[in-house]
Amino acid sequence: MTLLDRFLAGDRLALARMISHVEDRLPRYHEALARIFARGRGAYRVGLTGPPGAGKSSLVNRLAHKLATDGLSVGVIAVDPTSPFTGGAVLGDRVRMQALYGLPNVFVRSMATRGSPGGLAAATKDVSVLLEGFGFDIILVETVGVGQVELDVAAVCDTVVVVFVPESGDSIQAMKSGLMEIADVFCINKADRPGAERVEAELQSVLDVRRDVHRPRSGAEDAPVWEPLVVPTVAIHDTGIDALWEAARRHQEFHNASDPNGHRRQRARSDLMLSLSELVRTRLENEVFDSGVLDRAVEEILDGKADPYTLAQELFGRWRTGG
Numbered sequence: 001m002t003l004l005d006r007f008l009a010g011d012r013l014a015l016a017r018m019i020s021h022v023e024d025r026l027p028r029y030h031e032a033l034a035r036i037f038a039r040g041r042g043a044y045r046v047g048l049t050g051p052p053g054a055g056k057s058s059l060v061n062r063l064a065h066k067l068a069t070d071g072l073s074v075g076v077i078a079v080d081p082t083s084p085f086t087g088g089a090v091l092g093d094r095v096r097m098q099a100l101y102g103l104p105n106v107f108v109r110s111m112a113t114r115g116s117p118g119g120l121a122a123a124t125k126d127v128s129v130l131l132e133g134f135g136f137d138i139i140l141v142e143t144v145g146v147g148q149v150e151l152d153v154a155a156v157c158d159t160v161v162v163v164f165v166p167e168s169g170d171s172i173q174a175m176k177s178g179l180m181e182i183a184d185v186f187c188i189n190k191a192d193r194p195g196a197e198r199v200e201a202e203l204q205s206v207l208d209v210r211r212d213v214h215r216p217r218s219g220a221e222d223a224p225v226w227e228p229l230v231v232p233t234v235a236i237h238d239t240g241i242d243a244l245w246e247a248a249r250r251h252q253e254f255h256n257a258s259d260p261n262g263h264r265r266q267r268a269r270s271d272l273m274l275s276l277s278e279l280v281r282t283r284l285e286n287e288v289f290d291s292g293v294l295d296r297a298v299e300e301i302l303d304g305k306a307d308p309y310t311l312a313q314e315l316f317g318r319w320r321t322g323g
Helices: 003-008 012-023 029-037 056-069 124-134 171-182 196-213 241-258 262-287 293-302 308-321
Strands: 044-049 074-080 106-112 138-142 159-164 185-188 229-232
Touching (some): 003 012, 003 029, 012 029, 012 106, 044 056, 056 074, 056 106, 074 124, 106 124, 159 241, 185 241, 241 262, 293 308
Parallel strands (some): 044 159, 074 138, 185 229
16 A cells, blocks of 8 residues: 555554655655545644743643543644754654643644744645544644744634733733734633733733724624634643633634635635745745856855846746746
8 A cells, every 4th residue: 555545544654654745845745635635624723823931832732632532633733943953843742742642533743844934834734734634623733932923823724822921021012023913812821820910901902902993884884803812721730721722613613604615715825825835936946046046146146246136036037937
């Protein structure tokens, strides 16, 4: 049997190897993804993002354990920083997800960012497709925790949970980075510590302002708008986990009721654009960067003979026309 045949037969070892195959972009990986994509049955994807030290790993552990206990199958993608020596994840699932070992309906995979600027590994979307095609009900995506540049989690997940802690500092400043716009649920973890009530009040205040700004004018027939929920948790004590999951499901139910195809359409568009972007980038790297053209262009910039903006346009134009 081929690796794909074993994957389709439900072999977990084949799943792990298929993920490596996709991560490394080995030959014909896209053909396997195309076959597996057709098997997907709409797994619910939940992303957890936020500043480092917010306790995202603990929340994922507790959520996955709860869902598995409830009889659901859960795939976990934990995106870690890239090791400068091996190119792999600095932290591994053996360290971070030990509480999930032994649960037959949970699968955990650590992935390295490999330079991805948005907190998610470049192949996270494709690994989500693999987990969905394998038959998991829920996919939890934990981002690397670089805070202000994790906005691409919204392109991969159905529901985004932004995690804060009382010690995070000025949460409003953190939200100015764009996290406010992608958050469907705000989680205040370690809520048993001083300052939790202040952070919750700040979040509610900002949400009130946004609600006033986006309130439709009298007589306007605007579509209903989701209002993010704020949920306090203490993950290490398993406190608030049920409420957090309930908030996430309420968000899912809201979109299913108000615009059942809207999010699917948005995700399909995002998936297509991500795939196109990667295809173009790979072609450019293989056909332009490796040919020495890029090195010569860099020397022109250093010698003051050209600027990067004009050269980028010229190189892209020559590549498109095959010149």
